[in-house]
Amino acid sequence: MELRPILSSLLRNKTGALLIAAQVALSLAIVANALYIIRDRLALTARPSGVAEENNVFRISVGPLKAPETAEGKIANQQRNADVLRALPGVSSVAWTNQAPLGRSGWNMGLNLDPKQTESSANSSLYFGPDSLVKTYGLKIIEGRDFTADDVQLIDPETTKGLGRYGMVSQALAKKLFPTGSAVGKTLYLGGASDPQPFQIVGVVERLQSPWAQSSEVGEFSVILASRWADTYSMYAVRTEPGQRDRVMKEAEAALLKAIPGQMVVNNKSLEEDRDDIYRDDRALAWMLITVTVLLLLVTASGIVGMATLWVNQRRKQIGVRRALGARRFDILRYFITENLVITSGGIVAGLLLAVALNQLLVSQLELTKLPIGYLAVGSLVLWLIGVLAVYGPAWRASSISPAIATRSA
Amino acid sequence: MFRYYFDLGLRSLRRNPVLTALMVLTLAVGVAASMATFTVLYVMSGDPIPHKSDRLFVPRLDNAPLAGYAEGDEPSDQMTYIDASNLLASGQGVRRTAVYGVGSGIDSGRPDLPPFQVQGVAPTRDFFEMFEVPFLHGGPWSASDEAARNDVIVLGRELSEKLFGSTSPVGKRIRMEGAEWQIAGVIDTWKPLPRYYRLINGNGGSFTGADEFFIPFQTAVSHEMGNSGNNNCSGEGPKEPGYQGWLKSECDWIQFWFEGKTASDQARLKEFLAAYVTDQKKLGRYPRPINVRLENVMEWMQHLGVVSKDAKLSTWLAFGFLLVCLVNTVGLLLAKFSARAGEVGVRRALGATKREIFHQYLTEAAVVGVVGGLLGLLLSFGGLWLISLQSEEMATVARMDWAMLALTLSLSIVASILAGLLPTWRACQVTPALQLKTQ
Numbered sequence: 001m002e003l004r005p006i007l008s009s010l011l012r013n014k015t016g017a018l019l020i021a022a023q024v025a026l027s028l029a030i031v032a033n034a035l036y037i038i039r040d041r042l043a044l045t046a047r048p049s050g051v052a053e054e055n056n057v058f059r060i061s062v063g064p065l066k067a068p069e070t071a072e073g074k075i076a077n078q079q080r081n082a083d084v085l086r087a088l089p090g091v092s093s094v095a096w097t098n099q100a101p102l103g104r105s106g107w108n109m110g111l112n113l114d115p116k117q118t119e120s121s122a123n124s125s126l127y128f129g130p131d132s133l134v135k136t137y138g139l140k141i142i143e144g145r146d147f148t149a150d151d152v153q154l155i156d157p158e159t160t161k162g163l164g165r166y167g168m169v170s171q172a173l174a175k176k177l178f179p180t181g182s183a184v185g186k187t188l189y190l191g192g193a194s195d196p197q198p199f200q201i202v203g204v205v206e207r208l209q210s211p212w213a214q215s216s217e218v219g220e221f222s223v224i225l226a227s228r229w230a231d232t233y234s235m236y237a238v239r240t241e242p243g244q245r246d247r248v249m250k251e252a253e254a255a256l257l258k259a260i261p262g263q264m265v266v267n268n269k270s271l272e273e274d275r276d277d278i279y280r281d282d283r284a285l286a287w288m289l290i291t292v293t294v295l296l297l298l299v300t301a302s303g304i305v306g307m308a309t310l311w312v313n314q315r316r317k318q319i320g321v322r323r324a325l326g327a328r329r330f331d332i333l334r335y336f337i338t339e340n341l342v343i344t345s346g347g348i349v350a351g352l353l354l355a356v357a358l359n360q361l362l363v364s365q366l367e368l369t370k371l372p373i374g375y376l377a378v379g380s381l382v383l384w385l386i387g388v389l390a391v392y393g394p395a396w397r398a399s400s401i402s403p404a405i406a407t408r409s410a
Numbered sequence: 411m412f413r414y415y416f417d418l419g420l421r422s423l424r425r426n427p428v429l430t431a432l433m434v435l436t437l438a439v440g441v442a443a444s445m446a447t448f449t450v451l452y453v454m455s456g457d458p459i460p461h462k463s464d465r466l467f468v469p470r471l472d473n474a475p476l477a478g479y480a481e482g483d484e485p486s487d488q489m490t491y492i493d494a495s496n497l498l499a500s501g502q503g504v505r506r507t508a509v510y511g512v513g514s515g516i517d518s519g520r521p522d523l524p525p526f527q528v529q530g531v532a533p534t535r536d537f538f539e540m541f542e543v544p545f546l547h548g549g550p551w552s553a554s555d556e557a558a559r560n561d562v563i564v565l566g567r568e569l570s571e572k573l574f575g576s577t578s579p580v581g582k583r584i585r586m587e588g589a590e591w592q593i594a595g596v597i598d599t600w601k602p603l604p605r606y607y608r609l610i611n612g613n614g615g616s617f618t619g620a621d622e623f624f625i626p627f628q629t630a631v632s633h634e635m636g637n638s639g640n641n642n643c644s645g646e647g648p649k650e651p652g653y654q655g656w657l658k659s660e661c662d663w664i665q666f667w668f669e670g671k672t673a674s675d676q677a678r679l680k681e682f683l684a685a686y687v688t689d690q691k692k693l694g695r696y697p698r699p700i701n702v703r704l705e706n707v708m709e710w711m712q713h714l715g716v717v718s719k720d721a722k723l724s725t726w727l728a729f730g731f732l733l734v735c736l737v738n739t740v741g742l743l744l745a746k747f748s749a750r751a752g753e754v755g756v757r758r759a760l761g762a763t764k765r766e767i768f769h770q771y772l773t774e775a776a777v778v779g780v781v782g783g784l785l786g787l788l789l790s791f792g793g794l795w796l797i798s799l800q801s802e803e804m805a806t807v808a809r810m811d812w813a814m815l816a817l818t819l820s821l822s823i824v825a826s827i828l829a830g831l832l833p834t835w836r837a838c839q840v841t842p843a844l845q846l847k848t849q
Contacts, residue, residue: 015836019741026734030727037723065515065525066588118477158652195649257524264515264527284800285720292443292731299436299731303738306432310745358730366719 002331006339016307017343024347024383027300029354032379033362034289036371041286044215045279049101050170050207050222051271052138056092056242058249058270059100060085061235065262071156071230077260078234082131084259085236088251090244095136095237098128098229099211101222102274106211111223112189113177115196122176124221125210126163126190130228134168134205136237142171144184144203151202151226161197163190164227168203172220188223199225213278233266245270297382301390304344308336308394319398320405329399336395337388344387348380355379415770419777426746430778433742437782437826438789440735445786445818446793447721447728452814453807454617454717458602459542463707464673466540469497469683472701473660479698486642487610487714488662491631492695498534498627502682503668503675505536509608510664512630513638517585518573528569528586529638530623531608532630538564538597540669541607546570548580548595555594556626563591564624570596587633591625603806604716606707610640610665616716617806637663660695673706680704732825739829743775747833754837755845764838771837775830776823783822790818 010017051057062081068074078096085094099106107127110120127133130152134141151166167188174183183204189196208222240248253265312319319332359371423430457463471493472485489497494508512532517525537543538550547570551562563584570579570593583590604616634653641663648659668679683702690696705713754767790810798805810818 015832016741016744019737019744023734023737023741026730026737030730030734034727063513063515063527065517118475161651262515262517262525264525266513266527280801281718281720284797284804285724288447288724288797289727292727295439295443296731296734299439299735299738302432302436303741306429306738306742306745310748313749362723362726366723368723 002335002338003342006335006342010339010342016311017346020304020307020343021347021350023300023303024344024387025351025354027296028348028351028376028379028383029358030296031293031382032351032355032375033358033371034293035379036359036375037368038286038289038293039375040369041282045275045282047209047213047219048207049209049213049271049275050137050139050205051101052140053242054271054275056240056245057137057237058240058245058252059103059235059237059267059274060249060252060256060265060269061233061267062256062263063233063266064260065264067232071154071158074230074232075154075228077263078228081234081256081259081263082236084255085238085252088248088255090241090248091238091252092241093132093136093239095129095131095133096228097133097235097237098231099125100235100237100271100274101137101209101211102213102271102278103211103269104274104278108210109190109223111173111177112196115189115198117189122173122221123218124169124173124223125212127208127222127224128164128227128229129168129224130226133224133237136239137208138239139208140206141168141203142206143174143182144168144201146203147226153227154230155227156230158230161195163197163229164199164225166202166226167199168205168224169201170208170220170222171204171206172217173222174201174204176217176221202226235267297386300383301386304340304387304390305394308340308391309397312336312394312398315398316401316405319401320403320407323401323403324406332399332401333395336391336398340387340391340395341384344384348383351383352376352380411766411769412773415773416777418770419774422774423777423781426749429742429746433739433746433778434782434785436735436738436742437778437822437829438785440732441783441786441818441822441825442789442793444725444728444732445790445814445821446797446808447725449790449794449810449814450797450804450807451717451721451725453603453809454721455711456603457708458604458606459707462542462669463606465670465675466707467503467668467670467676467679467704468710469666469668469679470703470705471683471687471696472698473662473696474698476697483698483701485701485703486662488640488642488665490660490662491657491664493690494627494664494666496686497666497668500682500686502679504671505540505669507534507537507540507667508627508664509533509537509667510627510630510637511608511639512625512635514586514635516569516573519585523573528622530566530625531621532625532627532635534627536669537607537624537667540667541602543600544598546596546598547578548593551594551626556628559626559629559632561589561591561629562594562626564595564597565593566597566620566622566624567599568620569622587635589633597624601806604711606711606716607667608665609711609714609716616714617803631657639663668704676704676706736825736829739778739826740832743778743830743833744836747771747837751837751840752845754840755842758840758842759846767838767840768834771834772827772830775826775834778830779823779826780819782826783819786822787815787818 068077082094082096085091106125108123109126111122111124113121134146147166153164169183178186183201186201187198189198191197210219210222213219249268253268256263256265355376362368363370470485470487471489473490498506498508509531513527513529515525516528535550535553535556546567550564555562579593580595582593601620609616641661643661648655670676670679680702683704684700687696687700687702794808794810798808
């Protein structure tokens with residue numbers, strides 16, 4: 001191989017090579033970290049909420065102009081609204097509830113395994129699902145059973161303190177609280193040690209994300225209680241026949257406005273919109289990083305093209321001499337590509353260190369996680385490839401320099 | 411001489427057009443990416459009330475149970491009704507206010523306008539003067555209305571126009587919560603950026619959204635209006651059911667503000683709060699060691715992380731990208747200048763000093779910076795437009811002002827001069843004799 005002449009010529013003319021190597025190093029540092037963050041964010045947005053066929057689901061909340069005086073009045077309103085929704089054509093299931101997955105607002109409670117515990121075993125989001133929440137969301141019960149009408153408890157916050165007797169938990173929460181055994185039949189306590197409120201687990205659903213879908217494990221922790229809370233504001237989860245959602249949403253709003261005098265629709269949002277909203281920033285960041293990465297690679301490639309063109313021009317005469325002395329076009333091509341590989345490889349080695357350093361900085365300043373080795377490998381490969389592609393054009397032009405050049409004076 | 415060199419620089423742009431175009435483009439893209447992200451960061455971290463931000467304070471008290479206490483725990487961002495009432499009565503600071511979010515339905519009585527939901531806040535009267543809220547009609551409710559817990563209301567401009575058109579509704583009444591509320595005033599469009607007075611539970615986030623109405627804090631409480639926002643009952647919940655039980659509980663749901671006379675009041679107020687907590691301990695509250703914070707506006711925004719980590723991350727990576735663009739420009743300038751070694755040789759032989767050569771080539775680099783900066787400015791606006799498409803929130807912060815405009819251009823010129831240093835120095839090293847000989 002001709003590594004020796006390449007190295008010695010590089011050592012004689014260091015500046016250009018160093019600049020290219022520095023550029024490759026910086027690019028690798030940024031690209032590896034950016035790819036990692038992009039992948040991380042997109043994976044976050046792709047997590048399933050637990051709701052089957054999300055596109056057919058929406059939530060609608062209503063509030064009264066003046067609250068009914070009694071708990072019975074409030075509950076009657078809830079049932080009236082649910083009936084009105086159920087009667088709409090295209091609706092396949094309706095459930096009264098208090099919050100929606102990815103809805104970004106809701107209830108969050110500490111859970112204890114022992115009534116005397118002072119620090120919670122886990123924090124979980126709390127859904128009320130006295131009627132058909134499991135059916136409406138299409139949740140998968142992997143252990144135990146769904147609620148029956150006998151499980152349902154009516155709760156008036158003005159007079160009662162409890163939250164409910166029976167509940168279901170998400171699988172992630174069941175595993176966290178009962179790592180070894182089954183969760184079904186166990187008792188959990190809501191509220192602090194001064195006032196523990198027990199409920200019994202009757203079933204485990206495979207998955208149901210919290211309204212905030214946090215990136216940590218907490219995002220997968222949910223409790224569904226078989227209770228009907230006498231609240232003046234109420235939310236309904238609605239599942240429609242495929243393709244009917246948008247029409248049903250409009251009709252639902254009109255129907256609920258008419259159902260009870262003075263009733264207002266506070267919110268009417270599809271799960272699809274909720275998903276867009278909650279992950280908007282993550283998607284935006286991923287796109288911003290994709291843009292920067294692409295531009296960065298283009299800039300680096302253009303730098304390599306520029307520098308290689310310069311070198312080829314400077315060495316026209318030498319190339320002519322080499323060709324005249326018997327070097328094939330392929331040899332010239334190989335010379336420039338090898339030279340470029342040497343430079344990019346140098347840059348990549350420095351870039352690996354820089355990438356780790358940049359990652360350290362991001363970890364310490366912005367609470368990112370550590371960069372897996374795989375991204376370094378992918379980043380290096382991409383830059384090697386770009387280096388070869390970028391130098392190919394100038395190298396090919398160099399190889400087509402005619403040996404006759406050698407005989408000319410300038 | 412500078413003008414001449416500048417002129418030469420402009421002419422030289424036309425030489426090796428591909429190389430030059432690449433250089434200008436690289437610089438422009440790098441500057442645009444970093445300035446677009448930096449502008450967002452700059453607006454996000456701006457001071458919304460510069461002449462007063464060092465004397466508006468948010469107190470934070472740690473009323474959580476002893477269990478689970480760890481050294482360095484942060485006190486809650488909001489406070490209990492008990493503490494808010496006590497601090498309002500304390501007379502500390504020049505002004506003080508307690509704020510919580512309320513939602514309600516308005517019955518306009520008009521057949522064309524069915525009842526609709528509105529979001530507002532329940533502060534005390536001091537709120538308007540503390541945060542310098544501009545009024546369009548009327549003014550804040552009176553101190554006597556506040557003391558008597560009367561049903562008085564201040565409307566946001568949008569709500570007022572929705573209900574009454576452009577006429578002044580002051581003195582008129584609207585129906586809400588089953589009562590008649592007398593309108594005391596209408597505030598003008600008021601959009602501090604960031605929305606510092608309502609960073610917790612504000613509908614719309616830290617930068618967008620507006621409150622549709624304002625009612626007196628104690629009036630809202632006597633109507634038993636719930637808190638539309640975060641309600642944190644650490645440890646134990648209310649001991650008694652219902653609204654009154656909640657008021658007596660250790661649940662935190664109210665945000666409090668003090669206004670000091672000067673910035674130095676911060677230390678004094680903090681001492682007062684520590685003494686207050688000591689007093690409350692005698693009543694069996696505050697089981698934890700005294701843990702009191704008092705933050706001014708900028709500290710409060712810092713504590714709540716108003717500037718998102720993503721915005722910082724984007725800016726850092728964009729500046730990293732600019733660095734790559736810079737290195738690239740160095741290479742391209744080097745290529746461009748070294749092709750003109752002969753020209754330098756002739757000039758040197760004709761008597762130009764190294765200094766002159768240095769001036770000429772650095773000016774040429776700066777010309778590339780000016781052109782790249784102008785193009786970068788255009789691209790920055792494009793970048794900001796793209797950012798503003800993300801969400802309403804980003805649309806509010808993706809705004810360039812004159813300072814940013816000037817900074818963009820200067821950044822580009824400084825970057826190009828920095829990039830030009832090495833190639834220029836190399837050009838100065840040209841030995842005239844050698845160059846002339848090879849010709």
